[in-house]
Amino acid sequence: MINKPLQGMSSKILIPNGDQLSFYFYEPPPSSLLPGLVESFGKIIQVRSISKVNILIGEGVNLNTMLFLFTLKIEEICRSKGITLECIIEGENNRQLIEIFKLQYQKISFSQKPSIGERKYGLIEKLGRTALNGLDSCKEAFKFFLDQISAIAKAVVNPRIIRWQELAYITEQTGSRAMPIVGIMSFLIGLVTAFQAAVQLRQFGANIFVADLAALGLSRELSPLITAILMAGRTTSAFAAEIGIMKINEELDALKVMNVDETQFLIVPRIMGALLTAPLLTVWSFFTGLTGAMFVAFASLEVTPVSFLTEAYEIIKMSDLWVGFLKSILFGLIIGNIGCYMGIKTAYSPESVGRKTTSSVVTTLFLIIVADAFVTVMAHVFHW
Amino acid sequence: MFSTGDQTPLAVIVRNLSVGYDESLILENVSFKVEKGKIAVILGTSGCGKSTLLKALIGLVPPKSGEINILGEEIGTAGYPLSLRKKMGILFQASGLLGSFNVFDNVALPLRESTSLPETWITEIVMLKLKMVNLEDHAHKMPSELSGGMKKRAGLARALVLDPPLLFCDEPSAGLDPVTAAELDELFLSLKELLNVTIVVVTHELLSIERIADRCIMLDRSVKGVIAEGTLEELKVMDNALVRAFFERKPRFQPGS
Numbered sequence: 001m002i003n004k005p006l007q008g009m010s011s012k013i014l015i016p017n018g019d020q021l022s023f024y025f026y027e028p029p030p031s032s033l034l035p036g037l038v039e040s041f042g043k044i045i046q047v048r049s050i051s052k053v054n055i056l057i058g059e060g061v062n063l064n065t066m067l068f069l070f071t072l073k074i075e076e077i078c079r080s081k082g083i084t085l086e087c088i089i090e091g092e093n094n095r096q097l098i099e100i101f102k103l104q105y106q107k108i109s110f111s112q113k114p115s116i117g118e119r120k121y122g123l124i125e126k127l128g129r130t131a132l133n134g135l136d137s138c139k140e141a142f143k144f145f146l147d148q149i150s151a152i153a154k155a156v157v158n159p160r161i162i163r164w165q166e167l168a169y170i171t172e173q174t175g176s177r178a179m180p181i182v183g184i185m186s187f188l189i190g191l192v193t194a195f196q197a198a199v200q201l202r203q204f205g206a207n208i209f210v211a212d213l214a215a216l217g218l219s220r221e222l223s224p225l226i227t228a229i230l231m232a233g234r235t236t237s238a239f240a241a242e243i244g245i246m247k248i249n250e251e252l253d254a255l256k257v258m259n260v261d262e263t264q265f266l267i268v269p270r271i272m273g274a275l276l277t278a279p280l281l282t283v284w285s286f287f288t289g290l291t292g293a294m295f296v297a298f299a300s301l302e303v304t305p306v307s308f309l310t311e312a313y314e315i316i317k318m319s320d321l322w323v324g325f326l327k328s329i330l331f332g333l334i335i336g337n338i339g340c341y342m343g344i345k346t347a348y349s350p351e352s353v354g355r356k357t358t359s360s361v362v363t364t365l366f367l368i369i370v371a372d373a374f375v376t377v378m379a380h381v382f383h384w
Numbered sequence: 385m386f387s388t389g390d391q392t393p394l395a396v397i398v399r400n401l402s403v404g405y406d407e408s409l410i411l412e413n414v415s416f417k418v419e420k421g422k423i424a425v426i427l428g429t430s431g432c433g434k435s436t437l438l439k440a441l442i443g444l445v446p447p448k449s450g451e452i453n454i455l456g457e458e459i460g461t462a463g464y465p466l467s468l469r470k471k472m473g474i475l476f477q478a479s480g481l482l483g484s485f486n487v488f489d490n491v492a493l494p495l496r497e498s499t500s501l502p503e504t505w506i507t508e509i510v511m512l513k514l515k516m517v518n519l520e521d522h523a524h525k526m527p528s529e530l531s532g533g534m535k536k537r538a539g540l541a542r543a544l545v546l547d548p549p550l551l552f553c554d555e556p557s558a559g560l561d562p563v564t565a566a567e568l569d570e571l572f573l574s575l576k577e578l579l580n581v582t583i584v585v586v587t588h589e590l591l592s593i594e595r596i597a598d599r600c601i602m603l604d605r606s607v608k609g610v611i612a613e614g615t616l617e618e619l620k621v622m623d624n625a626l627v628r629a630f631f632e633r634k635p636r637f638q639p640g641s
């Protein structure tokens with residue numbers, strides 16, 4: 001029979017008594033204590049011979065999940081060691097609860113506990129799979145690219161289907177709002193380039209050529225690249241994340257069932273926006289970059305702004321501007337397409353949005369450099 | 385009147401509470417009480433601020449003025465006591481499961497974060513809770529692979545995993561079939577009766593309210609606050625036109641008028 005603990009002992013849970021061991025719960029035990037209690041019980045019965053274990057759960061204690069698991073585990077240990085267990089549970093509620101818990105516990109198959117069920121592949125097979133997957137996604141991306149081009153062509157032929165409001169909004173977001181950062185970056189890069197050149201040019205007294213250098217470098221290479229790199233960071237990622245989250249929220253599904261063409265609704269305005277803003281920002285970047293160079297020319301090479309601009313105007317041929325323009329158009333296409341493509345390819349999980357957004361920026365940067373090299377080589381071959 | 389012998393027989397006390405977002409006030413001068421071990425239902429038409437009230441109670445929206453007392457702890461503007469958060473389970477309207485964790489890990493998260501239990505105990509507790517909401521066969525699934533009602537139930541299992549004495553639920557039975565909704569009602573009742581859990585539920589389901597509610601608190605947008613409070617029977621015989629419209633399922637706006 002279990003005797004109630006003496007006054008003042010009620011806070012003590014584990015009480016040995018001869019060859020008996022008693023657990024008293026007269027107040028709710030801190031649940032972090034229970035696993036340790038089971039562990040020390042396991043140790044105690046190894047060093048002492050215990051013939052009987054008592055558990056008493058008082059009326060003032062709610063038999064919660066932890067306490068149930070505790071009794072269960074003690075019961076298991078006692079059964080395996082052949083120790084008699086007396087479990088006294090006070091309170092009608094607690095007695096009902098333990099029955100419910102027991103019933104539920106028996107029905108659980110713990111094999112259901114999730115295991116990482118991914119198949120393991122060998123190295124060669126993994127390599128092959130990765131290559132094949134890469135090829136597949138390239139094919140898919142290319143098909144997407146062609147689809148978008150045809151969708152844009154359709155929209156240009158039939159401008160009524162263009163969502164002008166959305167287009168204006170996107171142009172503002174990707175264009176006007178990027179002007180400060182593009183301007184500052186270009187100004188600084190023009191400044192730095194001119195400054196580097198100034199040291200060399202002064203040695204030969206060829207001060208005025210800083211204008212040629214800045215004008216040609218900026219128009220053919222630097223302005224399109226700076227703009228595109230900034231747009232990859234600002235715009236591609238925004239497109240991918242926006243569309244990805246719309247997909248998770250089932251907004252794309254909703255569009256589909258409302259018979260709205262998601263390409264015309266979402267993607268065409270975005271790609272057109274990028275196509276429109278990339279050349280415009282490039283022009284803006286060209287002029288701010290030139291201003292930076294002009295600043296250095298005036299400050300450290302004694303070239304006046306008037307002679308700087310005259311020189312720059314004379315050196316720049318139409319073909320230089322065309323090459324820059326062609327590049328910016330290509331970059332705009334890449335920026336818009338990759339952003340939307342990655343957004344559409346997002347899986348239904350927030351994690352995927354992050355992954356696709358990252359991958360959209362990285363892919364865009366890669367393709368921009370490739371396209372840049374391609375156009376530069378072509379220009380060289382055909383003497384543009 | 386209260387024979388529980390507890391110092392504070394009230395689990396939630398709200399006095400002259402005003403809540404809102406930024407400039408707009410959604411609720412003004414709301415006062416009510418919830419007794420320990422009872423189920424209180426917050427009801428009202430869509431957009432009247434039920435979720436906002438719940439968010440104020442759990443400390444997600446700071447109150448503009450007024451007082452909240454939860455389980456004897458006063459919540460001022462200074463912030464929400466961390467220890468209190470462990471004593472309450474919360475089921476969000478959109479279930480709030482983390483998309484990058486599977487169901488098991490979602491339910492295990494509170495245990496791993498706020499206790500130092502060994503993993504074997506965590507597994508057993510989580511599986512017991514999942515069994516309680518009949519999801520034990522779906523432990524390995526990601527939230528994106530669950531139906532709406534399953535998400536709700538997984539969210540409930542997570543809310544219950546720390547055996548909280550206080551449970552807040554935002555529309556637990558929305559999106560559930562009548563059978564599952566009834567099972568949920570029984571679960572709430574057994575939590576209340578056997579474990580003495582206090583439950584604050586936001587719901588529109590009249591049948592569910594009839595089954596579980598000890599007390600109803602009805603909000604309305606027109607007064608930005610409580611228009612009626614009492615047992616369901618008391619509310620049903622009230623003269624207030626807004627209350628009557630709710631129970632008689634009458635539209636507020638007649639088409640064409």
Ligand SMILES: Nc1ncnc2c1ncn2[C@@H]1O[C@H](COP(=O)(O)OP(=O)(O)OP(=O)(O)O)[C@@H](O)[C@H]1O
Pocket residue numbers: 405410428429430431432433434435436437477
């Ligand atoms: N994050 C927020 N920012 C600004 N206003 C909000 C925000 N969340 C809700 N509101 C506004 O607060 C009001 C009450 O919204 P709340 O979500 O509390 O309604 P509800 O009673 O829960 O409605 P429902 O039954 O549809 O869930 C609405 O007018 C809503 O526009």
Ligand SMILES: [Mg+2]
Pocket residue numbers: 434435436477554
């Ligand atoms: Mg709500």
